[in-house]
Amino acid sequence: MQHPSLAGALPEGRTESLAKALPDTRFSLLELADRMLSRGVVLAGEATISVAGVDLIYLGLNVVLSAVETMQERATPVPQPLPPQGEKGSSGGSEQVRSTG
Amino acid sequence: MLHVIASTRPPAGRAGLRGQPLRWVGTADAGGWATVWNSPDTRLKADDLLDHHAIVEAACALSPCLPVRFPTWVGDDATLAGLLSQRRADLEAAMQRVRDRVELAVTALWTDPEETTPSTPRERTGPATPGRRYLQERQSAWRARAERRQVGAAMARALDEELNALVADARHAVCPTARVALSSALLVPTGRAADVRERIVKLGTGWPGVQTIVNGPWPPYTFATIGEDDGLAPAP
Numbered sequence: 001m002q003h004p005s006l007a008g009a010l011p012e013g014r015t016e017s018l019a020k021a022l023p024d025t026r027f028s029l030l031e032l033a034d035r036m037l038s039r040g041v042v043l044a045g046e047a048t049i050s051v052a053g054v055d056l057i058y059l060g061l062n063v064v065l066s067a068v069e070t071m072q073e074r075a076t077p078v079p080q081p082l083p084p085q086g087e088k089g090s091s092g093g094s095e096q097v098r099s100t101g
Numbered sequence: 102m103l104h105v106i107a108s109t110r111p112p113a114g115r116a117g118l119r120g121q122p123l124r125w126v127g128t129a130d131a132g133g134w135a136t137v138w139n140s141p142d143t144r145l146k147a148d149d150l151l152d153h154h155a156i157v158e159a160a161c162a163l164s165p166c167l168p169v170r171f172p173t174w175v176g177d178d179a180t181l182a183g184l185l186s187q188r189r190a191d192l193e194a195a196m197q198r199v200r201d202r203v204e205l206a207v208t209a210l211w212t213d214p215e216e217t218t219p220s221t222p223r224e225r226t227g228p229a230t231p232g233r234r235y236l237q238e239r240q241s242a243w244r245a246r247a248e249r250r251q252v253g254a255a256m257a258r259a260l261d262e263e264l265n266a267l268v269a270d271a272r273h274a275v276c277p278t279a280r281v282a283l284s285s286a287l288l289v290p291t292g293r294a295a296d297v298r299e300r301i302v303k304l305g306t307g308w309p310g311v312q313t314i315v316n317g318p319w320p321p322y323t324f325a326t327i328g329e330d331d332g333l334a335p336a337p
Contacts, residue, residue: 028314028316031206031208031316032154032206032316032319033147033150035204035206035286035319035322035323036150036153036154036157036168036170036171036322037150037170037171038170039168039170039286039322039323039325039326040167040168040169040170040171040322040325041106041167041168041169041170041192041195041325041326041327042169042170042173042327043103043169043173043175043184043185043188
Protein backbone atom coordinates (compact mmCIF):
# COMPACT_ATOMS: atom_id res chain seq x y z
CA MET A 1 0.00 0.00 0.00
CA GLN A 2 1.27 3.43 -0.84
CA HIS A 3 2.15 5.73 2.01
CA PRO A 4 -0.61 8.32 2.44
CA SER A 5 1.80 11.23 2.39
CA LEU A 6 2.98 10.17 -1.03
CA ALA A 7 -0.46 10.35 -2.56
CA GLY A 8 -0.10 12.34 -5.71
CA ALA A 9 3.69 12.30 -5.53
CA LEU A 10 4.28 8.73 -6.61
CA PRO A 11 2.82 7.49 -9.85
CA GLU A 12 0.25 4.76 -9.43
CA GLY A 13 1.53 1.24 -9.08
CA ARG A 14 4.83 2.13 -7.48
CA THR A 15 6.35 -0.33 -5.10
CA GLU A 16 5.83 -0.49 -1.39
CA SER A 17 9.59 -0.44 -0.86
CA LEU A 18 9.78 2.93 -2.53
CA ALA A 19 7.05 4.28 -0.29
CA LYS A 20 8.93 2.98 2.76
CA ALA A 21 12.14 4.63 1.67
CA LEU A 22 10.39 7.93 1.13
CA PRO A 23 8.41 8.54 4.28
CA ASP A 24 7.83 12.23 4.13
CA THR A 25 6.64 14.05 1.05
CA ARG A 26 7.23 14.80 -2.56
CA PHE A 27 10.49 16.32 -1.39
CA SER A 28 11.74 12.82 -0.59
CA LEU A 29 10.91 11.53 -4.03
CA LEU A 30 12.77 14.41 -5.56
CA GLU A 31 15.76 13.79 -3.36
CA LEU A 32 15.90 10.19 -4.55
CA ALA A 33 15.70 11.43 -8.11
CA ASP A 34 18.56 13.79 -7.40
CA ARG A 35 20.64 10.84 -6.22
CA MET A 36 19.95 8.87 -9.36
CA LEU A 37 20.73 11.78 -11.63
CA SER A 38 23.82 13.14 -9.96
CA ARG A 39 25.39 10.17 -8.16
CA GLY A 40 26.38 6.65 -9.07
CA VAL A 41 29.11 5.11 -11.09
CA VAL A 42 30.32 6.99 -14.12
CA LEU A 43 32.02 4.38 -16.25
CA ALA A 44 33.41 6.66 -18.87
CA GLY A 45 35.14 9.95 -18.25
CA GLU A 46 33.60 11.49 -21.30
CA ALA A 47 30.13 12.93 -21.25
CA THR A 48 29.07 10.99 -24.28
CA ILE A 49 29.65 7.47 -25.46
CA SER A 50 29.77 7.08 -29.16
CA VAL A 51 29.24 4.25 -31.56
CA ALA A 52 31.12 4.42 -34.81
CA GLY A 53 31.85 8.05 -34.19
CA VAL A 54 28.24 9.05 -33.62
CA ASP A 55 27.53 10.45 -30.20
CA LEU A 56 24.67 8.97 -28.26
CA ILE A 57 22.55 10.94 -25.88
CA TYR A 58 24.40 13.13 -23.46
CA LEU A 59 24.78 11.47 -20.10
CA GLY A 60 23.28 14.47 -18.35
CA LEU A 61 25.67 14.44 -15.43
CA ASN A 62 24.50 17.24 -13.19
CA VAL A 63 22.81 19.29 -15.82
CA VAL A 64 19.32 17.88 -15.80
CA LEU A 65 18.54 18.59 -12.21
CA SER A 66 21.35 19.89 -10.11
CA ALA A 67 19.83 20.38 -6.69
CA VAL A 68 16.96 19.25 -4.58
CA GLU A 69 15.69 22.77 -4.38
CA THR A 70 15.64 23.11 -8.12
CA MET A 71 13.83 19.84 -8.40
CA GLN A 72 11.31 20.85 -5.83
CA GLU A 73 10.19 23.65 -8.07
CA ARG A 74 9.24 21.18 -10.77
CA ALA A 75 6.04 19.23 -10.82
CA THR A 76 7.76 15.99 -11.77
CA PRO A 77 11.42 15.26 -12.47
CA VAL A 78 11.57 14.62 -16.17
CA PRO A 79 15.11 14.25 -17.44
CA GLN A 80 15.43 15.43 -20.97
CA PRO A 81 18.07 14.19 -23.37
CA LEU A 82 20.46 17.01 -24.06
CA PRO A 83 22.44 17.81 -27.16
CA PRO A 84 25.71 15.89 -27.41
CA GLN A 85 27.83 19.00 -27.09
CA GLY A 86 26.10 20.31 -23.95
CA GLU A 87 28.07 21.80 -21.13
CA LYS A 88 28.86 20.01 -17.91
CA GLY A 89 27.04 21.31 -14.87
CA SER A 90 28.23 21.64 -11.35
CA SER A 91 26.73 20.86 -8.01
CA GLY A 92 26.26 24.50 -7.23
CA GLY A 93 29.52 25.33 -5.55
CA SER A 94 28.47 24.12 -2.14
CA GLU A 95 31.00 23.21 0.47
CA GLN A 96 31.44 19.46 0.24
CA VAL A 97 32.99 17.56 3.06
CA ARG A 98 33.61 13.86 3.33
CA SER A 99 34.30 12.12 6.55
CA THR A 100 34.75 8.53 7.49
CA GLY A 101 33.39 7.11 10.65
CA MET B 102 20.84 1.75 -21.05
CA LEU B 103 22.99 0.58 -18.16
CA HIS B 104 21.37 0.49 -14.71
CA VAL B 105 23.63 -1.22 -12.24
CA ILE B 106 26.79 -3.24 -11.90
CA ALA B 107 26.34 -6.33 -9.78
CA SER B 108 27.83 -9.74 -9.17
CA THR B 109 24.60 -11.56 -9.88
CA ARG B 110 22.68 -11.92 -13.09
CA PRO B 111 19.12 -10.61 -13.28
CA PRO B 112 16.48 -13.25 -12.63
CA ALA B 113 14.91 -14.84 -15.66
CA GLY B 114 11.93 -12.89 -16.89
CA ARG B 115 12.97 -9.61 -15.33
CA ALA B 116 12.21 -6.86 -17.80
CA GLY B 117 14.06 -3.62 -18.35
CA LEU B 118 12.61 -0.17 -18.88
CA ARG B 119 9.31 -0.02 -20.74
CA GLY B 120 9.15 -3.81 -20.83
CA GLN B 121 12.19 -4.07 -23.03
CA PRO B 122 14.70 -6.92 -22.54
CA LEU B 123 17.05 -6.67 -19.59
CA ARG B 124 20.45 -8.02 -20.50
CA TRP B 125 23.46 -9.10 -18.45
CA VAL B 126 26.85 -8.13 -19.85
CA GLY B 127 29.95 -9.15 -18.00
CA THR B 128 31.99 -11.98 -16.59
CA ALA B 129 31.31 -14.54 -13.92
CA ASP B 130 32.42 -12.06 -11.22
CA ALA B 131 30.59 -8.90 -12.18
CA GLY B 132 28.51 -7.45 -14.92
CA GLY B 133 26.01 -4.81 -15.85
CA TRP B 134 22.23 -4.99 -15.92
CA ALA B 135 21.22 -3.12 -19.03
CA THR B 136 18.01 -2.48 -20.91
CA VAL B 137 18.29 -3.31 -24.56
CA TRP B 138 16.76 -0.15 -25.99
CA ASN B 139 14.70 -1.07 -29.01
CA SER B 140 12.30 1.83 -28.91
CA PRO B 141 12.96 4.76 -31.22
CA ASP B 142 11.71 7.02 -28.43
CA THR B 143 14.65 7.94 -26.23
CA ARG B 144 12.92 10.81 -24.50
CA LEU B 145 13.06 9.83 -20.86
CA LYS B 146 10.27 10.37 -18.38
CA ALA B 147 9.81 10.25 -14.65
CA ASP B 148 8.50 6.68 -14.92
CA ASP B 149 11.76 5.63 -16.52
CA LEU B 150 13.67 7.09 -13.61
CA LEU B 151 11.56 5.21 -11.06
CA ASP B 152 11.77 1.97 -13.03
CA HIS B 153 15.53 2.40 -13.13
CA HIS B 154 15.44 2.67 -9.35
CA ALA B 155 13.35 -0.51 -9.12
CA ILE B 156 15.89 -2.39 -11.23
CA VAL B 157 18.76 -1.10 -9.10
CA GLU B 158 16.92 -2.14 -5.93
CA ALA B 159 16.32 -5.60 -7.34
CA ALA B 160 20.00 -6.02 -8.15
CA CYS B 161 21.10 -4.76 -4.75
CA ALA B 162 18.76 -7.19 -3.02
CA LEU B 163 20.63 -10.07 -4.64
CA SER B 164 24.28 -9.07 -4.28
CA PRO B 165 26.65 -6.15 -3.78
CA CYS B 166 25.87 -3.59 -6.42
CA LEU B 167 26.96 -0.28 -7.83
CA PRO B 168 24.15 1.90 -9.18
CA VAL B 169 25.08 3.62 -12.40
CA ARG B 170 24.30 7.27 -12.92
CA PHE B 171 21.06 7.78 -14.81
CA PRO B 172 20.92 7.89 -17.76
CA THR B 173 24.00 6.06 -18.98
CA TRP B 174 23.82 4.90 -22.54
CA VAL B 175 26.23 2.41 -23.99
CA GLY B 176 26.31 1.64 -27.67
CA ASP B 177 26.47 -2.14 -27.58
CA ASP B 178 27.49 -5.16 -25.53
CA ALA B 179 31.09 -5.05 -26.69
CA THR B 180 31.49 -1.42 -25.64
CA LEU B 181 30.02 -2.16 -22.23
CA ALA B 182 32.17 -5.24 -21.76
CA GLY B 183 35.20 -3.15 -22.64
CA LEU B 184 34.31 -0.44 -20.15
CA LEU B 185 33.72 -2.99 -17.39
CA SER B 186 36.98 -4.73 -18.18
CA GLN B 187 38.97 -1.48 -18.10
CA ARG B 188 37.65 -0.54 -14.67
CA ARG B 189 37.47 -4.02 -13.23
CA ALA B 190 39.78 -3.43 -10.25
CA ASP B 191 38.08 -0.15 -9.35
CA LEU B 192 34.66 -1.73 -9.64
CA GLU B 193 35.59 -4.68 -7.44
CA ALA B 194 37.00 -2.35 -4.79
CA ALA B 195 33.87 -0.21 -4.87
CA MET B 196 31.63 -3.25 -4.59
CA GLN B 197 33.50 -4.41 -1.53
CA ARG B 198 33.03 -0.95 0.00
CA VAL B 199 29.26 -1.07 -0.31
CA ARG B 200 28.77 -4.76 0.38
CA ASP B 201 25.90 -5.33 2.84
CA ARG B 202 25.45 -1.59 3.21
CA VAL B 203 22.72 0.85 2.27
CA GLU B 204 22.45 4.60 2.03
CA LEU B 205 20.48 6.91 4.27
CA ALA B 206 19.91 10.53 3.30
CA VAL B 207 19.65 13.26 5.89
CA THR B 208 18.37 16.66 4.89
CA ALA B 209 18.01 19.57 7.29
CA LEU B 210 15.76 22.27 5.87
CA TRP B 211 15.65 25.77 7.29
CA THR B 212 12.22 26.42 8.66
CA ASP B 213 12.80 30.06 7.75
CA PRO B 214 14.36 29.93 4.30
CA GLU B 215 15.14 33.63 4.24
CA GLU B 216 18.62 34.75 5.18
CA THR B 217 17.58 37.30 7.73
CA THR B 218 19.43 39.93 9.63
CA PRO B 219 22.27 38.47 11.66
CA SER B 220 21.82 37.97 15.34
CA THR B 221 24.44 40.59 16.23
CA PRO B 222 23.87 43.59 13.98
CA ARG B 223 26.59 46.17 13.94
CA GLU B 224 25.87 49.72 15.02
CA ARG B 225 25.16 51.91 12.05
CA THR B 226 26.38 55.48 11.98
CA GLY B 227 26.26 58.28 9.48
CA PRO B 228 23.74 59.10 6.79
CA ALA B 229 22.03 56.17 5.08
CA THR B 230 23.00 56.99 1.52
CA PRO B 231 21.96 54.51 -1.16
CA GLY B 232 25.51 53.26 -1.56
CA ARG B 233 26.01 52.86 2.15
CA ARG B 234 22.69 51.08 2.52
CA TYR B 235 23.58 48.73 -0.30
CA LEU B 236 26.89 47.82 1.27
CA GLN B 237 25.30 47.37 4.68
CA GLU B 238 22.72 45.03 3.21
CA ARG B 239 25.41 43.05 1.45
CA GLN B 240 27.39 42.82 4.67
CA SER B 241 24.31 41.75 6.58
CA ALA B 242 23.46 39.02 4.08
CA TRP B 243 27.06 37.81 4.03
CA ARG B 244 27.13 37.58 7.81
CA ALA B 245 23.83 35.71 7.87
CA ARG B 246 25.16 33.20 5.33
CA ALA B 247 28.32 32.72 7.36
CA GLU B 248 26.29 32.07 10.48
CA ARG B 249 24.17 29.55 8.66
CA ARG B 250 27.20 27.74 7.37
CA GLN B 251 28.52 27.48 10.91
CA VAL B 252 25.23 26.01 12.06
CA GLY B 253 25.19 23.51 9.18
CA ALA B 254 28.79 22.47 9.84
CA ALA B 255 27.97 21.98 13.52
CA MET B 256 25.11 19.68 12.55
CA ALA B 257 27.45 17.63 10.38
CA ARG B 258 29.89 17.29 13.25
CA ALA B 259 27.08 16.27 15.57
CA LEU B 260 25.99 13.58 13.13
CA ASP B 261 29.53 12.24 12.88
CA GLU B 262 29.92 12.16 16.63
CA GLU B 263 26.55 10.54 17.27
CA LEU B 264 26.91 7.89 14.58
CA ASN B 265 30.64 7.35 14.54
CA ALA B 266 30.49 3.67 15.40
CA LEU B 267 27.57 2.87 13.13
CA VAL B 268 28.41 4.62 9.89
CA ALA B 269 30.94 3.25 7.42
CA ASP B 270 31.17 6.48 5.46
CA ALA B 271 29.51 9.87 5.48
CA ARG B 272 29.43 12.73 3.02
CA HIS B 273 28.11 16.11 4.01
CA ALA B 274 27.20 19.15 1.96
CA VAL B 275 26.83 22.21 4.19
CA CYS B 276 24.31 24.78 2.94
CA PRO B 277 24.23 23.42 -0.62
CA THR B 278 21.28 25.73 -1.34
CA ALA B 279 19.57 28.61 0.44
CA ARG B 280 16.81 26.29 1.66
CA VAL B 281 19.01 23.44 2.87
CA ALA B 282 21.20 23.65 5.95
CA LEU B 283 22.77 20.23 5.57
CA SER B 284 22.52 17.40 3.10
CA SER B 285 24.24 14.23 4.19
CA ALA B 286 24.59 10.76 2.77
CA LEU B 287 25.42 7.98 5.20
CA LEU B 288 26.60 4.50 4.30
CA VAL B 289 25.34 2.15 6.97
CA PRO B 290 25.19 -1.62 7.48
CA THR B 291 21.90 -2.92 6.12
CA GLY B 292 20.94 -4.43 9.43
CA ARG B 293 21.53 -1.19 11.34
CA ALA B 294 19.66 1.18 9.05
CA ALA B 295 16.56 1.35 11.22
CA ASP B 296 18.63 2.03 14.34
CA VAL B 297 20.65 4.74 12.64
CA ARG B 298 17.53 6.32 11.26
CA GLU B 299 15.98 6.44 14.70
CA ARG B 300 19.07 8.07 16.18
CA ILE B 301 19.14 10.72 13.47
CA VAL B 302 15.49 11.57 13.99
CA LYS B 303 16.11 11.92 17.71
CA LEU B 304 19.19 14.06 17.16
CA GLY B 305 17.39 16.23 14.62
CA THR B 306 14.61 17.12 17.01
CA GLY B 307 17.21 18.97 19.07
CA TRP B 308 18.28 21.21 16.19
CA PRO B 309 16.48 24.55 16.34
CA GLY B 310 15.40 26.31 13.19
CA VAL B 311 15.49 23.29 10.91
CA GLN B 312 13.26 20.42 9.88
CA THR B 313 15.21 17.20 9.63
CA ILE B 314 14.14 14.61 7.07
CA VAL B 315 15.65 11.13 6.85
CA ASN B 316 15.16 9.21 3.62
CA GLY B 317 16.10 5.70 2.66
CA PRO B 318 17.41 3.15 3.03
CA TRP B 319 18.08 2.88 -0.65
CA PRO B 320 20.93 1.56 -2.80
CA PRO B 321 24.27 3.26 -2.21
CA TYR B 322 24.00 5.80 -5.01
CA THR B 323 26.30 8.34 -3.37
CA PHE B 324 28.97 5.80 -2.55
CA ALA B 325 29.05 4.10 -5.92
CA THR B 326 32.12 5.87 -7.10
CA ILE B 327 35.26 4.63 -8.77
CA GLY B 328 38.72 5.93 -9.50
CA GLU B 329 39.04 9.67 -9.95
CA ASP B 330 35.30 10.03 -9.53
CA ASP B 331 35.66 8.75 -6.02
CA GLY B 332 33.28 11.09 -4.32
CA LEU B 333 33.50 14.56 -2.97
CA ALA B 334 36.41 16.59 -1.76
CA PRO B 335 38.23 15.13 1.22
CA ALA B 336 37.70 16.61 4.61
CA PRO B 337 40.03 19.56 5.29
